[in-house]
Amino acid sequence: MTVELKNPPAETLATDCRAMAERAKAASEVLVSCSTAAKNKWLLAAAAAIEAHAPELLAANARDVEAAPGFGLNAAAVDRLKLTPTRIKSAADGLRQVAALPDPVGEVREGGLRPNGLQVLKVGVPIGVVFFIYESRPNVTADAAALCVKSGNAVILRGGKEAIHSNTALHRILADSLDQCGLPADAVQLVTSLDRAAVGHFLRMPQLIDLAIPRGGKGLIERVVSEAMMPVMKHYDGNCHVYVDAAADLDMAERIVINAKCARPGVCNATESLLVHAAIADVFLPKIGAALTARGVEIRGCEETRKRLPAAKLATEADHRAEFLDLIISVKVVETLDVAVSHINEYGSKHTDAIITRDLAASRRFTQRVDSAAVIVNASTRFNDGFELGLGAEIGISTDKFHARGPCGLRELTTYKYVVTGDGQVRE
Amino acid sequence: MTVELKNPPAETLATDCRAMAERAKAASEVLVSCSTAAKNKWLLAAAAAIEAHAPELLAANARDVEAAPGFGLNAAAVDRLKLTPTRIKSAADGLRQVAALPDPVGEVREGGLRPNGLQVLKVGVPIGVVFFIYESRPNVTADAAALCVKSGNAVILRGGKEAIHSNTALHRILADSLDQCGLPADAVQLVTSLDRAAVGHFLRMPQLIDLAIPRGGKGLIERVVSEAMMPVMKHYDGNCHVYVDAAADLDMAERIVINAKCARPGVCNATESLLVHAAIADVFLPKIGAALTARGVEIRGCEETRKRLPAAKLATEADHRAEFLDLIISVKVVETLDVAVSHINEYGSKHTDAIITRDLAASRRFTQRVDSAAVIVNASTRFNDGFELGLGAEIGISTDKFHARGPCGLRELTTYKYVVTGDGQVRE
Numbered sequence: 142m143t144v145e146l147k148n149p150p151a152e153t154l155a156t157d158c159r160a161m162a163e164r165a166k167a168a169s170e171v172l173v174s175c176s177t178a179a180k181n182k183w184l185l186a187a188a189a190a191i192e193a194h195a196p197e198l199l200a201a202n203a204r205d206v207e208a209a210p211g212f213g214l215n216a217a218a219v220d221r222l223k224l225t226p227t228r229i230k231s232a233a234d235g236l237r238q239v240a241a242l243p244d245p246v247g248e249v250r251e252g253g254l255r256p257n258g259l260q261v262l263k264v265g266v267p268i269g270v271v272f273f274i275y276e277s278r279p280n281v282t283a284d285a286a287a288l289c290v291k292s293g294n295a296v297i298l299r300g301g302k303e304a305i306h307s308n309t310a311l312h313r314i315l316a317d318s319l320d321q322c323g324l325p326a327d328a329v330q331l332v333t334s335l336d337r338a339a340v341g342h343f344l345r346m347p348q349l350i351d352l353a354i355p356r357g358g359k360g361l362i363e364r365v366v367s368e369a370m371m372p373v374m375k376h377y378d379g380n381c382h383v384y385v386d387a388a389a390d391l392d393m394a395e396r397i398v399i400n401a402k403c404a405r406p407g408v409c410n411a412t413e414s415l416l417v418h419a420a421i422a423d424v425f426l427p428k429i430g431a432a433l434t435a436r437g438v439e440i441r442g443c444e445e446t447r448k449r450l451p452a453a454k455l456a457t458e459a460d461h462r463a464e465f466l467d468l469i470i471s472v473k474v475v476e477t478l479d480v481a482v483s484h485i486n487e488y489g490s491k492h493t494d495a496i497i498t499r500d501l502a503a504s505r506r507f508t509q510r511v512d513s514a515a516v517i518v519n520a521s522t523r524f525n526d527g528f529e530l531g532l533g534a535e536i537g538i539s540t541d542k543f544h545a546r547g548p549c550g551l552r553e554l555t556t557y558k559y560v561v562t563g564d565g566q567v568r569e
Numbered sequence: 570m571t572v573e574l575k576n577p578p579a580e581t582l583a584t585d586c587r588a589m590a591e592r593a594k595a596a597s598e599v600l601v602s603c604s605t606a607a608k609n610k611w612l613l614a615a616a617a618a619i620e621a622h623a624p625e626l627l628a629a630n631a632r633d634v635e636a637a638p639g640f641g642l643n644a645a646a647v648d649r650l651k652l653t654p655t656r657i658k659s660a661a662d663g664l665r666q667v668a669a670l671p672d673p674v675g676e677v678r679e680g681g682l683r684p685n686g687l688q689v690l691k692v693g694v695p696i697g698v699v700f701f702i703y704e705s706r707p708n709v710t711a712d713a714a715a716l717c718v719k720s721g722n723a724v725i726l727r728g729g730k731e732a733i734h735s736n737t738a739l740h741r742i743l744a745d746s747l748d749q750c751g752l753p754a755d756a757v758q759l760v761t762s763l764d765r766a767a768v769g770h771f772l773r774m775p776q777l778i779d780l781a782i783p784r785g786g787k788g789l790i791e792r793v794v795s796e797a798m799m800p801v802m803k804h805y806d807g808n809c810h811v812y813v814d815a816a817a818d819l820d821m822a823e824r825i826v827i828n829a830k831c832a833r834p835g836v837c838n839a840t841e842s843l844l845v846h847a848a849i850a851d852v853f854l855p856k857i858g859a860a861l862t863a864r865g866v867e868i869r870g871c872e873e874t875r876k877r878l879p880a881a882k883l884a885t886e887a888d889h890r891a892e893f894l895d896l897i898i899s900v901k902v903v904e905t906l907d908v909a910v911s912h913i914n915e916y917g918s919k920h921t922d923a924i925i926t927r928d929l930a931a932s933r934r935f936t937q938r939v940d941s942a943a944v945i946v947n948a949s950t951r952f953n954d955g956f957e958l959g960l961g962a963e964i965g966i967s968t969d970k971f972h973a974r975g976p977c978g979l980r981e982l983t984t985y986k987y988v989v990t991g992d993g994q995v996r997e
Contacts, residue, residue, distance in 0.1 A: 404996060519992055556971065567832075
């Protein structure tokens with residue numbers, strides 16, 4: 142299969158984008174009343190089809206991998222782009238996992254009878270049409286399609302140009318299986334135009350598209366936020382903190398800091414900043430300093446830190462704000478829990494922040510005052526994740542406060558309506 | 570008390586707005602951990618203070634009423650602006666009602682243990698700082714302050730210039746009582762500059778202001794949506810429909826249509842459009858036509874309607890889309906329930922739409938497919954209201970799908986965080 146990499150002229154592009162959005166809207170009106178059984182049937186059929194078409198997917202992906210150096214991709218990016226039989230199996234299994242999750246559509250979230258006999262139900266319903274813009278990993282194509290359709294939404298996918306052959310092959314399998322299962326094929330559409338202007342066209346159609354979800358670098362997200370005329374579900378930085386309290390179990394603190402910093406330094410819930418209460422700094426800093434250094438972590442500390450760890454670099458303001466995504470950690474000694482809370486609220490990114498303490502009052506104060514999507518007591522920051530928190534697969538982690546905070550799974554891809562049933566009530 | 574109506578120079582205005590937003594942010598950081606008891610104590614004290622200061626409020630309001638013709642207010646607008654001893658009592662009672670509502674902050678919305686022993690709680694928390702922009706009714710000042718503070722948010726109020734003296738007097742009472750109750754007075758601030766540029770300054774501070782809520786005409790809302798860099802909770806039109814199904818109880822249908830259209834035609838949940846199934850049009854249209862006409866309602870119908878009601882005007886496309894807020898109704902005969910649903914989703918405003926039917930399958934199909942904040946079976950559209958649905962007082966009715974839909978009360982002024990507690994868990 143060959144993908145036409147030439148772009149249509151500007152006027153055709155605008156018309157094409159609008160037609161695509163209109164088809165998505167029409168598909169969403171069908172999806173809204175599709176049964177959970179029908180959606181699950183598709184997810185399982187699509188999983189089987191992905192596995193059955195593995196040779197085609199590998200061939201399409203090989204074309205992307207071949208072209209990758211031309212797009213300036215480095216070795217790590219090429220690795221993320223690459224499909225293997227294992228990764229194809231994992232994409233298929235991802236669809237099966239989504240099939241196993243509860244359907245948030247139709248879920249009665251609250252309900253009861255009013256004094257006048259009206260029954261009021263607050264019922265989960267799809268948001269409508271989602272525009273999903275993402276970067277090179279092709280597995281994300283299958284994940285996003287699965288999550289959107291299971292939650293009753295039509296989705297328009299706009300993947301990276303680097304993955305265009307892989308995404309086109311995957312999309313064809315997903316759309317064919319939708320059709321074979323009696324669901325609208327337009328429930329999952331792929332933007333094949335590589336013109337960046339296409340993104341702008343979709344972002345300016347709030348009547349047809351209900352939600353934009355950008356997943357990628359900060360530049361992409363900022364562009365989407367500034368252009369979008371519909372709500373945007375987004376994820377900025379993850380500058381996660383661990384605060385080791387005066388009443389911490391220092392062995393536990395060490396275990397958690399090492400896990401949170403070193404297990405997977407490149408992910409958003411990895412710890413970037415360590416705050417240490419002054420009362421235990423003399424004992425804890427040499428201990429954690431040795432453990433971090435042994436694992437190749439570079440320490441950038443405040444003056445008080447450097448009194449205990451003379452080998453540490455001096456941390457700048459920027460270090461305290463940084464999401465390193467690397468084996469680097471900023472360290473600061475704080476005089477009180479309240480200073481730690483203020484520092485986190487000022488320098489953090491409202492993502493995930495942990496306290497290590499045995500003191501119940503300290504844990505209550507910290508969890509109440511730290512304004513982050515997840516506040517963690519005596520565990521690793523790495524637990525802020527859809528699977529770990531029990532939501533199942535996620536479309537992203539929101540750093541916003543509005544609508545959804547933290548991991549966004551199926552339920553966060555829905556909204557609600559009030560369904561009110563009476564027997565002739567009128568209002569005086 | 571005199572209010573300085575001159576505006577500060579532009580550079581001072583920007584600095585003043587920023588300082589005000591910073592004070593609001595600082596106040597919100599205190600409010601986040603205020604007890605429900607402390608917030609309720611303030612609400613009751615403020616209610617008493619409003620009643621005790623009635624003479625001052627009436628004097629300040631008299632100045633606004635006197636100046637009103639100069640702002641071009643018509644008689645109805647002057648009436649809305651006017652405070653009376655009864656309206657002052659009602660503002661005070663509004664605060665008492667908010668005190669009686671449950672506090673959404675700290676509410677555990679979901680929770681449980683994960684297989685690894687981590688306890689995961691999803692806990693209600695304030696959004697932070699709310700910027701509330703509204704038009705002339707001074708009672709709204711007290712309502713908005715009460716709802717925001719009870720939900721743990723600081724609020725910056727920007728009322729209409731027509732109510733500046735009333736709002737200033739009310740704000741002083743609210744702020745003094747905050748101070749007397751040991752809460753930060755900056756939790757409720759009033760923008761006294763009449764410069765429209767002030768609104769723009771606040772809308773461009775997403776780091777300090779978490780949510781904008783405009784309440785007023787469409788022009789105001791559109792301006793806020795286009796300028797705001799933070800989420801906006803908003804309410805556009807209410808073009809509410811009643812669909813009278815083939816299987817309707819026609820007496821019930823008449824009672825509901827008359828209530829929904831005539832009881833208070835100027836409110837957003839009043840019915841503006843009537844859809845009648847063709848099978849009962851010959852019987853129902855003459856019946857409802859006579860009842861509406863007897864109450865002075867102007868009927869604008871489709872051709873099929875006019876066959877049964879020759880006195881009706883011919884409805885235009887615009888009539889079917891209109892929020893009349895007046896004794897006018899558009900009427901259309903539909904061949905099937907599905908045509909009614911499509912018409913509502915196409916011409917309606919996703920606010921409130923009702924079906925009158927005895928047929929269970931029809932009610933299920935209608936409630937599932939109509940994409941509106943409230944879908945009502947066998948009752949008046951007028952029930953889409955915070956009090957009637959059991960939420961208590963509301964800050965507005967959202968026509969958005971994101972975050973909150975329909976009436977927005979205390980809980981809709983909050984978001985949530987995950988609070989995760991363990992005993993040393995790390996992630997493999």
